Amino acid sequence: MDTEKVTINMSAVDLGKVDLLVQEALYSNRTDFIRTAIRNQLDRHDMELQQAIRRSSFVVGVLVYSKTELEGYKARNERLKITIIGLLRLARDVEPGLAREVIESIRVKGILDIDPKLKDALADRIS
Numbered sequence: 001m002d003t004e005k006v007t008i009n010m011s012a013v014d015l016g017k018v019d020l021l022v023q024e025a026l027y028s029n030r031t032d033f034i035r036t037a038i039r040n041q042l043d044r045h046d047m048e049l050q051q052a053i054r055r056s057s058f059v060v061g062v063l064v065y066s067k068t069e070l071e072g073y074k075a076r077n078e079r080l081k082i083t084i085i086g087l088l089r090l091a092r093d094v095e096p097g098l099a100r101e102v103i104e105s106i107r108v109k110g111i112l113d114i115d116p117k118l119k120d121a122l123a124d125r126i127s
Contacts, residue, residue: 002062002087004111008034058109059084066091070102079104089113096121 010018018033027033042049053060063084070090073080080103082088088108090099092115099118106112106126112119119126 002111002113053085057083058107060086062087062089064089064091065094067093067095067098070094070098073102074098078102081105083107085109087111087113090115090118094118100125 015030018027018030021027021033022029027036052058059082061084063082063086065080065088082103082105084107087110088106090113094115096117100121103122103125106122108126112126114122
């Protein structure tokens, strides 16, 4: 599973409460507590998330585009408008020129895993 590191700031009192719950063996560590809290909030707001996903036509999950796939879109004269919640990865062999020819826009809520050269080439299309 691909993950992204996120840094948060907490008050000393909140952090102390988390540490107490860990000490009481309700959670294995601080990270376990934070992940559980986030999942609970996401579950709590599931209906709102599903409505937003439908309104925005997001793909949910992992999307990986290879050079071969992008060349196929180019051959068919098709352009991609990519909207995803999750992970978007462009293969390392995708060249900036090909990406610019095929990809019209990229909208990612989550992780965008692309080569820095591609990111620079597509900067005006990434939101």
